[in-house]
Amino acid sequence: MKGIMKSIKTVSFLGSGNVATSLAKSFYNKGLKVDCVFSSKIKNATLLASKVDAKPFDKISKDFFNSDLVVVALKDDVIEDVLRGVNFKNSLLVHTSGSFNTQKLSAFSSRYGCFYPFQTFRKEVETDLSKVHFFIEANLEEEQTSLIQFAQLFSDLVVPMNSKERKSLHIAGVGVNNFTHYLLSLTKQYCEDNNLKTEYLSSLLLQTIQNSFYSENSLTLQTGPARRGDILIIQKHLDELKDTPKFKKLYKTISQLILDEFHENQIKL
Numbered sequence: 001m002k003g004i005m006k007s008i009k010t011v012s013f014l015g016s017g018n019v020a021t022s023l024a025k026s027f028y029n030k031g032l033k034v035d036c037v038f039s040s041k042i043k044n045a046t047l048l049a050s051k052v053d054a055k056p057f058d059k060i061s062k063d064f065f066n067s068d069l070v071v072v073a074l075k076d077d078v079i080e081d082v083l084r085g086v087n088f089k090n091s092l093l094v095h096t097s098g099s100f101n102t103q104k105l106s107a108f109s110s111r112y113g114c115f116y117p118f119q120t121f122r123k124e125v126e127t128d129l130s131k132v133h134f135f136i137e138a139n140l141e142e143e144q145t146s147l148i149q150f151a152q153l154f155s156d157l158v159v160p161m162n163s164k165e166r167k168s169l170h171i172a173g174v175g176v177n178n179f180t181h182y183l184l185s186l187t188k189q190y191c192e193d194n195n196l197k198t199e200y201l202s203s204l205l206l207q208t209i210q211n212s213f214y215s216e217n218s219l220t221l222q223t224g225p226a227r228r229g230d231i232l233i234i235q236k237h238l239d240e241l242k243d244t245p246k247f248k249k250l251y252k253t254i255s256q257l258i259l260d261e262f263h264e265n266q267i268k269l
Helices: 018-029 042-051 062-066 076-083 102-109 141-151 161-192 198-213 231-240 245-262
Strands: 010-014 032-037 055-056 069-072 092-095 111-119 134-137 159-160
Touching: 010 018, 010 062, 018 032, 018 042, 018 111, 018 141, 032 042, 032 062, 032 069, 042 055, 055 062, 069 076, 076 102, 092 102, 092 141, 111 141, 111 161, 134 141, 141 198, 161 198, 161 245, 231 245
Parallel strands: 010 032, 010 069, 032 055, 069 092, 092 111, 134 159
Antiparallel strands: 111 134
């Protein structure tokens, strides 16, 4: 079957969360028409729809089929349940997930793909899409070209990528974003609890990112008491953290991993 490549000018959204809200507002601000917004809670659909002059729905209606593009911005574990029983026929249907297998959309449309913006989104934070990588996949070459051209309206950082590669990228993203965010947030809280200004750490943080992410053989640049095998210092720090159990657990866990890496599993905390 041949795809029908055409420019994408109208979009509908299944979902009203962080990703849907950020994309819908960005599309709208770019002059695209947002037709419909679906959420299982009509209140949420109405809230987003009101920001982009769209129609809110808590059930998927035929109105969605008139859009050039239907964006599924839902949690992976509910996508198939929400779509079940709906035949989008020739609508171009795409998901925005890092881990969802694009092929699963074949049960709901003959034209399907992935439109994955690789960024962390929050409804209350405006995101500059021009600095965001978009990873694109489609079942037909014509649709992939169409989606790439569409993504290029917002960013020059557009890359074709299949589901397997995208899943690996998503795992890497969890490490660099979610894990790092949690680590930095606990560290920030520790500073606040101990009357330390976080600005004291800014230069160290920037150098750490440079060493760990932009240097070759970055593990060789590891420093600190665990790298040296300085158990005395580590134990003193753990004692100091007795009233901060989450940070203590994090400190001990990561210290042990570093010890295992550089001391051949010979030192146990």
